[in-house]
Amino acid sequence: MIRSEVLRDIAPVIRDHLVVCNIGLPSQELHMIDDQPSNFYMLGTMGLSSSIGLGLALAQKKKVVAIDGDGSVLTNFGTLPTIANNVADNFVLLIVDNGSYGSTGDQPTYAGKKTSLAAVARACGCENVVECKAEDTRAALETALSGDKMTIIVSKCDSGNIPVPVITMDPVTIRDRFMGAVKA
Amino acid sequence: MTIHRQIVDDFTAHGIDFVTTVPCKQLAGVIDEIENRKEIFHIPSNKEDEGMGLCAGAFMGGKRPAIIMQNTALGVTLNTLATLIQFYRMPLPMLISYRGELGEPVACQVEMAVHTKALLAQMLIPTYHFHRREDADELGAILKYTFMCNKPVAILTDASFWKGEKE
Numbered sequence: 001m002i003r004s005e006v007l008r009d010i011a012p013v014i015r016d017h018l019v020v021c022n023i024g025l026p027s028q029e030l031h032m033i034d035d036q037p038s039n040f041y042m043l044g045t046m047g048l049s050s051s052i053g054l055g056l057a058l059a060q061k062k063k064v065v066a067i068d069g070d071g072s073v074l075t076n077f078g079t080l081p082t083i084a085n086n087v088a089d090n091f092v093l094l095i096v097d098n099g100s101y102g103s104t105g106d107q108p109t110y111a112g113k114k115t116s117l118a119a120v121a122r123a124c125g126c127e128n129v130v131e132c133k134a135e136d137t138r139a140a141l142e143t144a145l146s147g148d149k150m151t152i153i154v155s156k157c158d159s160g161n162i163p164v165p166v167i168t169m170d171p172v173t174i175r176d177r178f179m180g181a182v183k184a
Numbered sequence: 185m186t187i188h189r190q191i192v193d194d195f196t197a198h199g200i201d202f203v204t205t206v207p208c209k210q211l212a213g214v215i216d217e218i219e220n221r222k223e224i225f226h227i228p229s230n231k232e233d234e235g236m237g238l239c240a241g242a243f244m245g246g247k248r249p250a251i252i253m254q255n256t257a258l259g260v261t262l263n264t265l266a267t268l269i270q271f272y273r274m275p276l277p278m279l280i281s282y283r284g285e286l287g288e289p290v291a292c293q294v295e296m297a298v299h300t301k302a303l304l305a306q307m308l309i310p311t312y313h314f315h316r317r318e319d320a321d322e323l324g325a326i327l328k329y330t331f332m333c334n335k336p337v338a339i340l341t342d343a344s345f346w347k348g349e350k351e
Contacts, residue, residue, distance in 0.1 A: 020241070040244065042268075043267065043271065044263070044266075044267025044268065044271060045233075045237070045263060045264050045267045045268040047233070047234075047237075048233065048234070048236075048237030048240070048264065048268065049237075050237075051229075051234045051235075051236075051237025051238050051240075051241065052237045052238070052240050052241035052244075052268075053241060054238060054241060055202070055227075055237065055238035055239060055240060055241025055242040055243075055244075055245065055247075055249075056241035056242065056244055056245040057241070057245075058202075058225065058227070058238075058241075058242065058245070059202060059241065059242040059243075059244075059245025059246055059247040060245040060246055076231075076233075076234055076237075078229070078230030078231045078234050079230075079234055079237075081230060082227070082228075082229055082230060082234065082238070086227050171271045171272045171273075172272060172273050174272070175244065175272040175273070175274070178244060179244050182244060182245060182246065183246070
């Protein structure tokens with residue numbers, strides 16, 4: 001399974017929750033598969049999906065799923081100790097780990113080589129870290145969302161992209177409708 | 185009243201309830217004060233762009249965030265300021281220690297000090313510079329302005345400001 005197939009599979013599970021989605025193809029794919037006001041699409045700022053998601057989870061009670069990538073987590077490694085030490089039990093971080101920088105041409109990341117993001121997360125103090133195969137992501141997410149425990153899921157999937165249009169929605173519109181969904 | 189307490193009183197008076205910090209020697213007193221306030225959620229971050237991500241999320245979750253950081257970190261936050269805070273129009277007060285100004289003992293700090301105001305001007309970020317103790321009397325108005333216009337706003341605080349004694 002590649003990332004877009006994982007997103008298609010989990011879309012029904014996340015659509016009723018607040019979702020912060022990573023820059024580039026992940027946001028474009030989610031937007032194409034199942035656009036929701038409760039989706040916050042990052043149009044820029046690589047690496048900050050987990051940080052935005054954590055800030056949002058700490059600020060209010062609704063469940064938050066931050067969809068991140070292995071490359072983006074590598075670029076903002078400092079996020080993992082911050083998450084570990086500021087537990088928000090309404091927060092799920094889903095790292096779609098395809099071992100590559102998908103949006104820029106599938107250049108390999110270190111997460112596809114020797115570095116285990118699940119092991120790094122555990123070493124940073126994150127207590128509930130699940131690594132799963134792409135096929136099992138949906139079940140792992142359902143379990144995480146039905147519990148009340150902050151969870152980090154590392155979904156190991158294949159590298160690869162599908163053609164997908166860019167998001168042309170204005171950022172203030174994305175933010176405004178998202179904040180409406182937060183308050184709803 | 186200490187200047188630290190005065191600043192954090194202004195924060196709480198303007199509803200700021202979520203503060204991320206990356207330490208600087210000059211900011212130690214304010215950070216201690218933040219940590220001791222029950223009405224503020226204090227979340228230290230490892231890097232300032234990470235902190236701005238936390239603030240963006242907190243803002244969308246209904247909080248009034250602020251970041252406390254050193255001017256040397258401006259370089260690592262430019263992309264985040266442009267593509268997250270400014271692009272999505274979010275308010276973000278940035279209380280910044282202005283290292284490398286008069287009284288600075290460390291030469292390397294001057295290297296970013298000479299770029300600080302130019303970078304902020306280039307980013308079209310409203311910038312206020314606290315040099316004398318009484319300059320802090322404007323803090324409340326600056327915070328009000330920040331949440332009125334939904335922009336990042338910089339408050340530079342130099343060594344003379346922190347050293348100054350209020351009569």
